[in-house]
Amino acid sequence: MPYELAQVNVGRLAAPLTSPQLKDFVDALDPVNALADAAPGFVWRLQTEEGNATAVPAFQWDAGGSAGVIVNMSVWRSVEDLAAYVYSGEHREVLKRRREWFERMREAFTALWWVPEGHRPSTDEAEERVRHLRAHGPTPYAFTFRDTFGPSGSAASPGRADRAGKA
Numbered sequence: 087m088p089y090e091l092a093q094v095n096v097g098r099l100a101a102p103l104t105s106p107q108l109k110d111f112v113d114a115l116d117p118v119n120a121l122a123d124a125a126p127g128f129v130w131r132l133q134t135e136e137g138n139a140t141a142v143p144a145f146q147w148d149a150g151g152s153a154g155v156i157v158n159m160s161v162w163r164s165v166e167d168l169a170a171y172v173y174s175g176e177h178r179e180v181l182k183r184r185r186e187w188f189e190r191m192r193e194a195f196t197a198l199w200w201v202p203e204g205h206r207p208s209t210d211e212a213e214e215r216v217r218h219l220r221a222h223g224p225t226p227y228a229f230t231f232r233d234t235f236g237p238s239g240s241a242a243s244p245g246r247a248d249r250a251g252k253a
Contacts, residue, residue: 087202087203088203090129090163090201090205091168092161092205092207093163094198094212094216096195097156097157098150098153098155098191098197099152100152100189102189103140107186110183111183113236114180121176123176124172125171127166128160128171129162130161132209133253139159142157144212145212145213150189157212159212161207165234178210190231194243197219197228198228199227200237215227226239
């Protein structure tokens with residue numbers, strides 16, 4: 087059975103999305119999402135009918151004292167395709183500014199896992215994967231760019247994804 091790579095990224099907002107502090111982040115959402123949609127290996131991303139993932143309620147239990155939580159979830163053909171997008175171009179420029187917009191998280195905030203081709207993960211599934219990663223560390227069930235696993239569950243070689251663990 088062929089597999090695709092699911093990913094979720096959780097962010098605790100440093101201020102409300104409507105605040106001046108997050109204006110540059112909000113302004114970058116549509117262009118950065120358009121780049122993802124056109125990137126090699128991209129399959130699908132979580133979004134409302136209006137194309138807005140920030141309006142999808144998820145991970146509310148993880149907000150802590152932040153201004154709220156937003157989630158990015160997508161499916162890709164491979165770890166390498168996802169890493170090539172995440173660590174290059176305009177997305178990389180947005181990543182450099184993440185501390186302006188998001189609280190630092192000590193626990194895992196990104197999880198990767200394999201899904202059968204055509205499966206579109208739910209936010210409940212993503213929450214379960216993040217909880218598992220936080221409780222057990224990287225495993226074939228939920229892993230990171232730094233510690234990846236193949237669809238069969240075998241560990242991939244360290245550094246397999248470009249810029250592994252630099253997010």
